[in-house]
Amino acid sequence: MTSIKTKNAIVHFNDKVYKELNSYVKTTNPSNIFILADTNTHEYCLPNFLAQLESGDTIVEVMEMPEGEDHKTIDICTGVWEALSEYNADRKSLLINLGGGVVTDLGGFVASTYMRGIDYINVPTSLLSMVDASVGGKTGVDLGVLKNQIGVISEPSMVLIDTSYLETLPQNHMVSGYAEMLKHGLIQDNDYWNTLINFENLDASKLDQLIYDSVVIKNKVVTEDPKEQGLRKILNFGHTLGHAIESYFLGNADKTPLLHGEAIAIGMILEAYISTKVSGLSPEAFKNIKDGILKTFSLVSINENDQKLISNFMKHDKKNSHGIIKFVLLNAIGIPKIDCEVNAEIISEAFDYYNTLI
Structure with a gap:
């Protein structure tokens, strides 16, 4: 499939995903690579992703958050910001969001605000995040039960859609x-x-x-x-x-x-x-x-x-x-x-x- 150019990024599909990811990592040479996953994608998607990521000498750290809309909160953001700081993330660090809309929305917001903005890549693993949440640069979290009340519009460096991850997704x-x-x-x-x-x-x-x-x-x-x-x-x-x-x-x-x-x-x-x-x-x-x-x-x-x-x-x-x-x-x-x-x-x-x- 032909990659799709957005205003400030590019969306790659299936056979191009890992080639483009590894090329990006090699070219940009991030100081650290951080991967944000939830409890489900950590178990079902992360092993495949890590097996195909060519990070070279760059240190890769994995951060896990609870799954579900009720965890799309500032409190979770604070935990991720603190983890980034603890692992010495700087402005040349890269955050990769591996998950559904909750992970890509929250992770994009974290990246867009940490040190006033670091690069991030979305790897959507649900159908919803593939067709909607990961495209267009909307990031953010809920305020109580109010949907997406806090956030910014900030596009990722790229979006990587590997539809094989849908095999791990429940029917609902x-x-x-x-x-x-x-x-x-x-x-x-x-x-x-x-x-x-x-x-x-x-x-x-x-x-x-x-x-x-x-x-x-x-x-x-x-x-x-x-x-x-x-x-x-x-x-x-x-x-x-x-x-x-x-x-x-x-x-x-x-x-x-x-x-x-x-x-x-x-x-x-x-x-x-x-x-x-x-x-x-x-x-x-x-x-x-x-x-x-x-x-x-x-x-x-x-x-x-x-x-x-x-x-x-x-x-x-x-x-x-x-x-x-x-x-x-x-x-x-x-x-x-x-x-x-x-x-x-x-x-x-x-x-x-x-x-x-x-």
Whole structure:
């Protein structure tokens, strides 16, 4: 596969990954190499990675963090910063983030702020991080249960996508990443959307190409708008409500936490419904979206009290301005509209409709 150039970095795939990594290490000659992994990728992915890393005389140190969204915190960052300092990391050190979106987001933030910035490389090991979290330079951590409230936009030196790591991934995490791929189709490419929702008819070997296509779509958007002043906001379709739902379920002891993609799938159905009321999405297109998502994702009960509490989380959405909640909606599949204001009655109506599906 042809490597993809981003604004300040490059994404390599499969057969090029370790050749390009080792060439980079040889050329840049980092003073130290640090690898950040979580407990899962340390066990299932790190041995393969280390076997193919040619570090020469450069010292390699491995740092392990707990896995899971609830560990995407400043406290974990502090531990990693302290470890870097303890191992005498300097401005010529390299941090390699080996893991899913939590590791690449947190590790990118750590690298971007340690000594005001050291080089880092993302090696995404989950479908979600391959198609979304590792591309575009968004780094950061959660503030309590509020998603990605603290962070900076800072691109890695390179992104290395080795899809063989997906063999270590549980099925529910594969499904979670699939939600972001569906989103890419809905905001940019009707043909890609139709290919994805008919995925059961495709040979699984075509997944690599679909991952590549998703990275192309996201890269096109973030290259045109790296700081999310306009176009890049379309990547948040399904996320205004989806992130609020994810935060609510994560912070409520009576609820089973949802994976990111599971919450975004709900958010996309709700926001597609809202689109029929606000931005002119046709009923036929909405049915296509709803049915396409529900081929893979299960419905989740959200009662009236849940809805009120979820609405409170929307106040913290990063697209908001001057206290006004802003949505990304759809005019049609592949044609998004940003900065849409939606009244509370329509949001409530969307939840009511969603609950009729259960």
